[in-house]
Amino acid sequence: MSSISSVVGGVDLKVPVVIASGTWPYEEGMWQEDLTRHAGAICSKAITRRPWPGNPGARVWETPSGILNSIGLQNEGIDHFLDVRLNQLRKHGVPVLLNVSMENAEDLDYMMACIAGRADEVDGIELNVSCPNTDRGCMSWGVDPTLTAQATEQVRRRWDGPLWVKLTPQAPDIPAVARAAESAGASAVVAVNTWLGMAIDTKRGVPVFNRRVAGLSGPAVFPLALRVVWDVAGAVKIPVIGCGGVRSADDALAMIMAGASAVEVGAALFSDFGVLKEIHEGLEAAAQRWGVTSLADLRAKARNTSVSA
Amino acid sequence: MIRDYQAPLLAKEEVSPGIWRLSLECPPIAREARPGNFVLLKAVSSSAPLLRRPLGVLETDAEKGTFGVLFRVVGAGTELLSGMAPGQILSVRGPVGGQFGPFEHGRVWAVAGTLGVVPLLFLRQARGAFDKLFLGVGNAGWRPFAEWVRARAPEMELFSDDGSLGKKGFAIDGLKDQALEDVSLAVCGPNPMMKALYGQYGARCADIQVSLERRMGCGMGGCFGCVVDTETGRRRVCIDGPVFQAREVKWDELHL
Numbered sequence: 001m002s003s004i005s006s007v008v009g010g011v012d013l014k015v016p017v018v019i020a021s022g023t024w025p026y027e028e029g030m031w032q033e034d035l036t037r038h039a040g041a042i043c044s045k046a047i048t049r050r051p052w053p054g055n056p057g058a059r060v061w062e063t064p065s066g067i068l069n070s071i072g073l074q075n076e077g078i079d080h081f082l083d084v085r086l087n088q089l090r091k092h093g094v095p096v097l098l099n100v101s102m103e104n105a106e107d108l109d110y111m112m113a114c115i116a117g118r119a120d121e122v123d124g125i126e127l128n129v130s131c132p133n134t135d136r137g138c139m140s141w142g143v144d145p146t147l148t149a150q151a152t153e154q155v156r157r158r159w160d161g162p163l164w165v166k167l168t169p170q171a172p173d174i175p176a177v178a179r180a181a182e183s184a185g186a187s188a189v190v191a192v193n194t195w196l197g198m199a200i201d202t203k204r205g206v207p208v209f210n211r212r213v214a215g216l217s218g219p220a221v222f223p224l225a226l227r228v229v230w231d232v233a234g235a236v237k238i239p240v241i242g243c244g245g246v247r248s249a250d251d252a253l254a255m256i257m258a259g260a261s262a263v264e265v266g267a268a269l270f271s272d273f274g275v276l277k278e279i280h281e282g283l284e285a286a287a288q289r290w291g292v293t294s295l296a297d298l299r300a301k302a303r304n305t306s307v308s309a
Numbered sequence: 310m311i312r313d314y315q316a317p318l319l320a321k322e323e324v325s326p327g328i329w330r331l332s333l334e335c336p337p338i339a340r341e342a343r344p345g346n347f348v349l350l351k352a353v354s355s356s357a358p359l360l361r362r363p364l365g366v367l368e369t370d371a372e373k374g375t376f377g378v379l380f381r382v383v384g385a386g387t388e389l390l391s392g393m394a395p396g397q398i399l400s401v402r403g404p405v406g407g408q409f410g411p412f413e414h415g416r417v418w419a420v421a422g423t424l425g426v427v428p429l430l431f432l433r434q435a436r437g438a439f440d441k442l443f444l445g446v447g448n449a450g451w452r453p454f455a456e457w458v459r460a461r462a463p464e465m466e467l468f469s470d471d472g473s474l475g476k477k478g479f480a481i482d483g484l485k486d487q488a489l490e491d492v493s494l495a496v497c498g499p500n501p502m503m504k505a506l507y508g509q510y511g512a513r514c515a516d517i518q519v520s521l522e523r524r525m526g527c528g529m530g531g532c533f534g535c536v537v538d539t540e541t542g543r544r545r546v547c548i549d550g551p552v553f554q555a556r557e558v559k560w561d562e563l564h565l
């Protein structure tokens with residue numbers, strides 16, 4: 001029997017497939033057993049210090065094999081999350097990471113102080129320094145190694161549990177940001193959040209989104225994300241969670257062979273709930289096919305055997 | 310409970326050029342769907358197109374385990390759906406959303422803009438004929454569609470933009486000079502039509518239930534891509550709606 005479970009960046013994943021932030025509801029009805037069996041963990045929707053209405057205007061737009069979104073972090077704020085949503089999420093036996101997003105250092109400290117008070121109930125923090133859909137904060141931290149290190153250190157002052165830092169592909173030097181997060185105490189990095197894009201409504205002759213730009217994800221970005229995973233895995237020793245366009249066991253395996261320890265899945269759930277099960281079972285089958293006792297034995301396989309790395 | 314189901318296409322019918330009715334076998338949807346609910350369909354398992362297409366539930370037959378949709382081909386997704394052959398399998402997500410009702414008044418009138426008649430016909434299946442049903446269409450090209458609706462709902466009063474079918478005008482013109490104080494309205498159509506209806510008749514009718522349209526990502530409450538501004542904040546059309554009380558909607562902010 002081979003095993004695909006592992007501890008990744010301090011989080012116990014019985015399946016190395018994590019539901020990506022902002023793609024799954026808190027509502028109980030959506031948490032059926034046939035889902036929870038196949039999800040290793042879930043990242044909450046982004047949480048901010050105060051309730052946040054998100055962006056006005058159009059928020060989603062389909063692209064070839066992808067989706068542009070400009071949600072803008074709509075959420076009920078940290079207090080409501082801890083009062084209501086955390087308990088709701090924890091009922092399902094799936095580890096919960098809190099996707100924490102902030103405008104400034106003060107907000108981050110406030111949120112981490114609140115979360116520290118509930119540390120026993122939180123399986124990990126996913127520090128979101130990478131959302132491209134706000135005018136202030138968020139991605140402006142993640143494009144810069146120094147700022148990313150500052151934010152990571154700041155979380156570390158209040159939190160010694162699992163800390164995943166979610167990277168942005170908009171950073172001019174993504175491996176440098178990953179290394180900065182690592183030295184500042186991150187347990188893992190998630191590569192990557194959405195890619196800045198835009199759309200024009202040619203019927204009306206205007207940009208689709210009020211903020212003009214939006215974040216692209218879905219299968220369209222998979223090769224881009226895979227390349228980032230490869231680069232980042234070569235730059236840090238902490239685990240890398242591959243994220244961007246994963247929609248099949250084969251995609252997940254490619255991420256792992258490029259150096260990822262687990263994957264996150266988001267947009268693929270919009271088209272098919274069955275994707276988690278398919279990836280779970282497909283990874284088990286792949287481990288057997290390759291004759292390895294643990295999926296970890298396939299990690300970075302392609303790096304170790306490629307002719308010119 | 311919203312789930313993804315594999316549903317065989319049992320029958321298809323082009324009720325009017327470019328407007329298709331599909332009948333699908335899916336006992337859970339047939340059992341659970343309520344008027345106002347919708348489903349999200351996917352014709353292909355590939356990622357082109359990636360997203361599911363939201364379509365209102367037109368009818369159900371719980372005994373046979375079947376339900377129907379009716380849609381107009383407007384782009385690539387609906388084109389693909391219209392090209393499915395009986396026997397092929399579609400993926401159905403649903404049933405999604407809340408429903409029409411309860412109504413404040415015993416008398417319920419329905420106002421539909423073209424394909425907006427879909428959830429209203431399902432409401433009719435559940436409660437019987439409407440006291441009044443106003444349907445608005447564009448021009449004479451809509452005749453077969455209008456006749457198809459009339460065959461199912463003989464109480465239908467027809468309006469067309471250019472007067473070539475029924476009366477000249479919009480569906481909402483059916484409300485002109487009517488006493489609306491003890492009437493509930495069930496409305497579905499393009500967002501501008503519903504906005505105009507509320508603007509003109511909102512002061513005279515206290516119970517106007519509208520089914521809104523928004524682009525959707527997930528169709529299950531996860532993405533917050535489909536929100537509308539309401540008196541109680543930005544709410545998701547997919548699972549907090551699609552049916553809202555018209556007075557709760559901030560109409561000036563509404564667009565597709």
Ligand SMILES: Cc1cc2nc3c(=O)[nH]c(=O)nc-3n(C[C@H](O)[C@H](O)[C@H](O)COP(=O)(O)OP(=O)(O)OC[C@H]3O[C@@H](n4cnc5c(N)ncnc54)[C@H](O)[C@@H]3O)c2cc1C
Nearest residue numbers: 062363364365380381383384385386387424427522523524
């Ligand atoms: C709750 C709800 C119920 C609906 N019920 C019906 C129905 O019963 N019959 C019917 O004919 N149409 C209905 N529509 C509209 C239908 O979803 C669109 O016509 C369809 O999605 C168009 O897809 P397309 O690929 O052909 O067009 P494209 O324009 O190529 O689609 C591109 C993208 O925009 C989205 N989109 C385009 N138009 C609309 C629209 N009007 N509303 C929401 N998303 C849109 C598509 O889903 C897709 O993601 C409903 C919409 C909603 C939100």
Ligand SMILES: Cc1cc2nc3c(=O)[nH]c(=O)nc-3n(C[C@H](O)[C@H](O)[C@H](O)COP(=O)(O)O)c2cc1C
Nearest residue numbers: 020021022046069193217218244245265266267532
């Ligand atoms: C509608 C939507 C909302 C998202 N919201 C968040 C968010 O709140 N926080 C975050 O870190 N990432 C968010 N993301 C990014 C996803 O978590 C993920 O990183 C990205 O979509 C790439 O993965 P995918 O291609 O599998 O979707 C969002 C993505 C989508 C499509």
Ligand code: FES
Nearest residue numbers: 527528532533547
């Ligand atoms: S479509 Fe995703 S929340 Fe409504």
